[in-house]
Amino acid sequence: MNRIFQRFVVLVMLAITLATFVIYFTFSRLFGDPLEQIATRQAAGQIFLLEQYIDRAASDEWLARLNKVREVSGADMELLALPAALGALPERRRAELLRGAIVLDVAGKAFYRRVDLTGARYIDSDAEVIHVQRLPIDIGEALGMEAIRFAIVALFLLVPIGWWSRSHWRGLQALSRVADDFGRGDLAARPAPRQTSSIAPLAGRIGDMAERIATLLETRKNLLHAVSHELRTPIARLEFGLELLRAAADDPALEPRLLALEGDVDELKALVNELLSLNKLDHAEAPQGAPFDLAAMLRACADGCAAGLRDKTLEAHIGAADGLADGDQRLLARAVNNVLGNAAKYAAGGIVLTAARRDAGHWTVVVQDDGPGIPADMRGRVFEPFYRLGRDADHAAGGYGLGLAIAQRALQLHGGAIAIEDGMDGMDGADGATPRGARLVLTIPCRRT
Incomplete structure (x- = not known):
């Protein structure tokens, strides 16, 4: 797996995770808690029995119907005093209960609702709350569905990204190999990507740069080679002239000057040899030899x-x-x-x-x-x-x-x-x-x- 795709995987996962939280909090502020809405749908049967069967009974039959539902329902229904119910709820949900709304407790798989607001069901019914527990609420299933949705979205994002990054990574690796070859002295190495490749403009510029560098190096090589070889001819003439001068001169006073001139010629010869050696090494490949x-x-x-x-x-x-x-x-x-x-x-x-x-x-x-x-x-x-x-x-x-x-x-x-x-x-x-x-x-x- 190439490093570009690995980084894209991390970025996509982080982006989707962040987007999920942002969507959740945005929907919570605008439309209510999505998890509570899911729990409301799952508890719809018990809410229907309360609102459409028990609440439709006459005042003297309300408790009787409540008991009948207790016998046949899988949920537990009990009556609580209003202060006890308010104490069990967070402060931000108490106003809803006081208004007579159904207040869901998703974590406890339960809901609260006042019996009534006027005390018409029975004596002090306005001071009691019906507490329904053991509701068929399963948020885990909803979260699992969200996780599957998350994975599918990530998959459909990462597949095209992986396909693109694969070709992009191969192009970068090819550029890297060309750079390595060029650095090892292969001045003919050039990138050759497809014209449709995303790195084609970069490869073109690298090729132009390599061409200019190769031209400069070749010019330098030819210049050093030519200068070094051209210098050998006048140096040879100087040596020949010095030998003739030494043979023709009988004045011992000239000997120190001749020795100095010979030393200068030797220095020139050494410089030329060094230049040629350096020029050869600059364009040499890894030497092969015996151990x-x-x-x-x-x-x-x-x-x-x-x-x-x-x-x-x-x-x-x-x-x-x-x-x-x-x-x-x-x-x-x-x-x-x-x-x-x-x-x-x-x-x-x-x-x-x-x-x-x-x-x-x-x-x-x-x-x-x-x-x-x-x-x-x-x-x-x-x-x-x-x-x-x-x-x-x-x-x-x-x-x-x-x-x-x-x-x-x-x-x-x-x-x-x-x-x-x-x-x-x-x-x-x-x-x-x-x-x-x-x-x-x-x-x-x-x-x-």
Whole structure:
């Protein structure tokens, strides 16, 4: 049962229930209590005997006829003093009894009526009330009929609503699947509802939006691809020119400049490679690969990072539990290396890598450094391509702002994630303070057996 229909069921039932109470109270104010009217019809036989048989007797025969009816009737008839009868009735009904009207007691299955108003039946008859009990009143039957009427009305309302909501829900589910496919990178996914569907206008707008987004992404992809490849040609020329210049130059004073130029060319080559990598990841699907030992991969990444550190240290605490993972080992290793490299740039003195398998079927890898940390309001933006914090330390560290973006995309392709949390105290900085640093938490799914 779809959620739209479930909500309609609740709303319809509440609406019918509310309408039933409103109708009941409205009819009660305008025409009298409907339940009392039903009870009056059910007690019509006893009322008829009282009004058409007993009351038509002569004054000296009235009591005799009352006794005859007592003998043959299934109801109990007794005479009460007027004050006792008034005391048994609610205050709002006493005026009716004093006027000589029949006052029904639906709950007690009885009615009251004064013998007469003038005392003509017998001595002090105006001070007595005839109380008829055990009347054939069954309000439950009437309420059951109302319940059946309620159910039939609800059924005839909910059947067309269910039919409509079913088609509407299917259309929404189709839109949801299209959105999921589009979000996973299938830029050709488009909704295709029937033109008569109620969601056709919405689906059309979503299709137009998807078309514009796909066009923009394709344009961005082609631009990055073209720029990256076009940059390789002048970079190759620069490398060739530098080699010729180095071979032709005999002046040792030019050596530092040549080394600086070569460094600039290497940076351009690294930027182009990063751009191409990011462009491939943005349009890649979930990678398929052979199972590999995740713990061994993490140890290799930690050893490689530690080997490149000079005045900093790296501590690695990697669990020994089974950690087989499916996917592209090279891509995941690059993600971890990017995070470790980022920590190495900003750490003041030390980096700690902690990895362990969790019960939920994934490894949690934590990389903590003792550097300046990442402000809480900037933690979402550091994963954006080319975004760098506007601090002196960030400009001094170099880089292009692509490392974390590539790491995030690589983990997402494997069903993992990366997040930034508050750093942990306890890592002393170079100035003797206790900075919190940056704490990046990587979630890498294990292989499901």
